[in-house]
Amino acid sequence: MRHPFTTFAAIILMSAAVTTAFAQVTTNYVRVGIALPLKEKSPRGAKMVEFYQGLLMAVDSVKRQGCTVDIVALHTGSTAAQMDSLLASRPFTNCDIVFGPLDAAQIPALADYCDLHNIRLVIPFSSQSSAVENHKRHYLINAPRSLVQKEGAWFAQNLFSDENVVIIDCNERNDEGIAMAERLRMAMDEVGLLVQQVKVDADDATFDTVLNPDKKNVLLPNSASLEALNALRERMRAFVSACPGFNISFFGYPAWQTYASQMQSDLFQFDTYIYTPFFRNPEDGAAKLFEQRFEQNFRAPMQRTFPRYGLLGFDVGYYFLRGLAQFGRNFEGNLVATVTQPMQNPLRFENLNKGDGYINGFVQIVHYANYQTVEFLYRNQ
Numbered sequence: 102m103r104h105p106f107t108t109f110a111a112i113i114l115m116s117a118a119v120t121t122a123f124a125q126v127t128t129n130y131v132r133v134g135i136a137l138p139l140k141e142k143s144p145r146g147a148k149m150v151e152f153y154q155g156l157l158m159a160v161d162s163v164k165r166q167g168c169t170v171d172i173v174a175l176h177t178g179s180t181a182a183q184m185d186s187l188l189a190s191r192p193f194t195n196c197d198i199v200f201g202p203l204d205a206a207q208i209p210a211l212a213d214y215c216d217l218h219n220i221r222l223v224i225p226f227s228s229q230s231s232a233v234e235n236h237k238r239h240y241l242i243n244a245p246r247s248l249v250q251k252e253g254a255w256f257a258q259n260l261f262s263d264e265n266v267v268i269i270d271c272n273e274r275n276d277e278g279i280a281m282a283e284r285l286r287m288a289m290d291e292v293g294l295l296v297q298q299v300k301v302d303a304d305d306a307t308f309d310t311v312l313n314p315d316k317k318n319v320l321l322p323n324s325a326s327l328e329a330l331n332a333l334r335e336r337m338r339a340f341v342s343a344c345p346g347f348n349i350s351f352f353g354y355p356a357w358q359t360y361a362s363q364m365q366s367d368l369f370q371f372d373t374y375i376y377t378p379f380f381r382n383p384e385d386g387a388a389k390l391f392e393q394r395f396e397q398n399f400r401a402p403m404q405r406t407f408p409r410y411g412l413l414g415f416d417v418g419y420y421f422l423r424g425l426a427q428f429g430r431n432f433e434g435n436l437v438a439t440v441t442q443p444m445q446n447p448l449r450f451e452n453l454n455k456g457d458g459y460i461n462g463f464v465q466i467v468h469y470a471n472y473q474t475v476e477f478l479y480r481n482q
Contacts, residue, residue, distance in 0.1 A: 105259060105481055129167065131425045133160070134193035134220070135174035136184075136201030136211055148410045149203060152225065154399050155414025156200065158391070159422055168426040181206045188214050196220050198421055208232050212239060221432075222458075225417055233458030238433065240450060241460045242417055244378060249355070250281050252464035253376030254288035256478065257319070257352060260374070260466070262289070265313040266352075267320050268298040269333055275324035277354065282323040285352075301332050305343050317348045319374075325354035334367045350374065358467065359407045368469035375467045379408045381445045384475070388444040391415065412445035420448050447479070 135156070137149040153174065160170045175192055177184055184207040193199050193214070198221040202211055205227050212232065215222040221238045228243040257266070266289055268282045286296045299311045301322070312318045320337070322329045330353065337349055351368070355377035361368060362383075381388060395411050396402045403411040424432050424439035432439070436450050436459070450459035466478040 129426075130169045130171075131163070131198070131422055132171045132196045133173070133422070134196040134199035134201075135172065136177050136187070136193070136199055136207075137174075137203055138177055138179055139174065140176040141179070145203070147404065148406065151403060151410040152414035154395065155411035155416075156418035157414075158395065158398065158411075159415045159418030162419060163422045163426055166423075166426070168422070170422060177202050177204075177207060179204045179207070181210060183207070184210045191218075193220060194218050197425060198223060200225060200418070205229060205232075212236050215239070221421075223417065223421060225413065230453075230460060233460060234454075235456060236458045237456065239458035240421075241458065242413075242446070242448070244460050244462055244464075246277065247280070248460065248462060249376070249378055249464055250284050252462065252480075253281065253466075254284045255480075256374075256376055256464075256466050257285055257321075258288040258292055260478075261317070261319045261352075262292045262294060264317040264319050264350075266294060266296045267311055267318060268296060269320050269322045270298055270300045271322045271324045271326075271329035271332055272301065273324040273326060273329055275326060275329070278322060278324035278326075278329070281325075281354070282321060285321055301329075301336050305340055308340050309344060312347050312349075314346055317350055317372075319350045319352050321352045325356050327356075327360055330357060330360065330364075334364070334371065337371060338367075348372075352376075355379075356407075361469075365469070369471055369473055372471040373469040375469075376464055377467060378461070378464050379413075379446045380465065380467050380477070381407075381409055381412060382475070382477075385444060387442065388412065391444055408445055416441070416443040416446040417448070 135153060137153060138146055139149055139153060160172065164170055173192055173196060175187060177187055184202065188210060199215055200223045202208060203226050208224065208227060212222060216236060223240045223242065224232050225242045227241065228245050230241065230245050233239045233241050289296050297311050299307060320333065322333050333351065341347060341349060350372040352374045355375065357375045358377060358380060391412065392403060403409050420439060420441050423441055424435065428435040447463045448461050449463040451462040452459050468476040468478060470476055
């Protein structure tokens with residue numbers, strides 16, 4: 102079966118320098134605005150500072166390619182009133198692009214301001230599609246969960262249409278898992294495959310009737326929680342010990358990469374597929390080099406968060422600054438031609454409705470193959 106996606110393995114990834122050579126810049130001046138709660142003394146404030154630091158490293162990379170970048174970085178607070186007060190002095194009027202804000206309450210005012218002054222707005226943290234409605238040059242980095250799950254179900258439909266797909270009821274009330282289970286049912290129904298369901302604590306005889314010894318059995322828990330994943334892997338370890346001969350695979354959620362380091366052997370054992378819009382590949386030489394440079398520049402390592410906010414700041418910042426430097430006013434007409442090498446957050450923008458802005462629709466499959474290799478699958482353009 103020919104799949105409409107591309108696969109590559111971590112073991113053959115080529116390490117790239119942070120400032121990879123691209124076509125010569127055509128615009129030698131980009132003005133950038135940053136609107137984030139940079140002075141907030143809290144864990145989320147620290148994440149915003151790290152995002153800003155990553156973006157500064159993107160600025161440095163673009164400068165090394167011959168483009169001058171000016172930055173106006175302002176602390177926004179968190180409320181709509183604080184944003185209104187900040188914008189009253191028109192601080193970003195001469196900017197080509199603004200990154201922010203963090204808080205959803207501040208989006209409307211900043212969005213209207215950017216429209217009024219013909220400025221591109223990049224919204225790195227919200228996942229509300231309404232943020233780009235009727236805003237033609239606004240960009241949403243985080244797609245709504247429904248769109249991410251739709252893409253994840255598309256992969257399942259193309260990967261597992263000849264397999265035995267089973268939803269595992271984990272006895273939890275988890276909105277994300279319930280929604281994904283239903284979307285998976287619908288996707289597999291389109292190709293004529295009935296998705297079965299069984300409780301995670303069912304006995305071996307019940308599992309023996311639901312699972313198929315002649316096919317790959319793909320199991321999706323109806324919860325994205327760590328507790329659900331632990332229950333599933335413990336139950337399947339016991340089952341395959343008592344009933345050998347079954348081919349078992351797990352299919353799961355973006356949050357699973359958070360637990361990958363502590364349960365990698367189980368992910369490999371159960372041939373695990375994770376759909377996710379971002380992934381920090383621990384074997385990526387470019388990411389390792391970037392993290393070393395980040396620590397050298399700012400005298401502290403990046404926080405061990407998912408995603409890493411320094412990498413997010415660099416990937417997002419470099420994509421837009423590189424694109425503006427290369428294409429200038431014609432940036433929107435060259436989104437496909439704006440090619441960078443992301444270390445964590447690939448970007449593939451889609452315009453879902455005429456008159457609206459753009460949503461990053463990139464989702465990939467991270468496959469912990471049972472032959473001890475991590476593979477990445479992504480949709481062909």
